[in-house]
Amino acid sequence: MAYYEEDDLARFSEVGKHRPDLFEKFMAWYQACQEDGALSRREKALIGLAVAHALQCPYCIDAYSQSCLESGSNMEQMTEAIHMASAIRGGASLIHGLQSHNSVNKVSM
């Protein structure tokens, strides 16, 4: 069995099969989040792309790459968003070095 079939993205609604009420609630919230608000759809699509990379979700990366193009972003802007996500991920790991330092310091003379 292969994981992450490309066609599964279009089948997302099947996830709601056993509890459609919960899925509908999720979709209403999800779609409301995408609308123009204090942030534009374009900014939201770039956030979505960055989060998709942080989560390393292939479905989300595919979906938000398309959303970014269709909301007017170009590859330079999308790549900067991906770097932001990656840099924060890297930084989040790196700052835990202080946990390690603290742990070591606690038992060291």
Next chain:
Amino acid sequence: MSRALPIMQEKRQQLPRATSDFDEKLASHGVELRAGTFETLQVNVGKLCNQACKHCHVDASPARTEIMTRETVDQILAAMRRFSISTLDITGGAPELNPSFRYLVREGRRLGGRVMVRHNLTVMFEPDQDDLPEFFRAHKVEVISSLPYFLEQQTDAQRGRGVFEKSIEALRRLNAVGYGLERSGLTLNLVYNPVGAFLPPPQDSIEQDFRRELLTRYGISFNRLYTITNMPIRRFLDYLRRSGNEERYMHKLVKSFNPDTVEGLMCRTTLSVDWTGRLFDCDFNQMLDLRVAPGHPQTISELDPAKLAVRTITTGTHCFGCTAGAGSSCGGAVTASG
């Protein structure tokens, strides 16, 4: 005498495959696609072009030989005179490469009509074309030019290597004679279309980007930016099939069907004429050889707007391209939002 007709030997292209029928989709939303008030005669004066863009629904290129004759141009002018047609929209190929192009523009303007030319910018650098900005200005032509993006990489990927640099130089020349400048009365509109198998962004939003970037990077001004969806016809459909994107793209178009676009579709107010003088509901139908509905005038010499006014528009699955999202027409998005 009329020349050999290569178009007659051309194979009719298979329509794109879609999961849904366009007419059924209209019916399911309770909308009809019928002609409205006739406003614009869009004339395709031939398939010859100095470029061979990857998305071209005409399949135009330097190798094409189909060119409208002076005789057909005269039939168009006669129709404009007889029916007081208010807008002439000249397209191609690169329409400037038709030897009768300047005659058509001059006479069209003399009849008092608004004349629009779909000008690809780079044709200005072809032999005997360097005075085009002055010619356009002299005849108050409304210029509409494709520039898929304000960056070189995207533009050249679609329109060919070196096209971006030439396009920027051509836009500077148009600005230099007054086109696209405030209060000049000379209109320069640009056309954005996606460099790939995706839908255009909201028109107002990408227009702001173009205005800011073209001005700050290159000192270029323009009036409006039109977003146009790539139509799954000819070269773009070939690209979709080659790249394995046809099913996904057609699914996207069908899924994005917006019934609010139907009223503003250009086929309702436009008639399209091909290089031989045959009539179509739009330039896209022309390239698919989908004629005006039977029982109506079929050629420019038979044109009678009253007889065409009540016709049902001929449709196909490609029509989902004009109804997706905010809609698409030769004048850009049809509605404010998708």
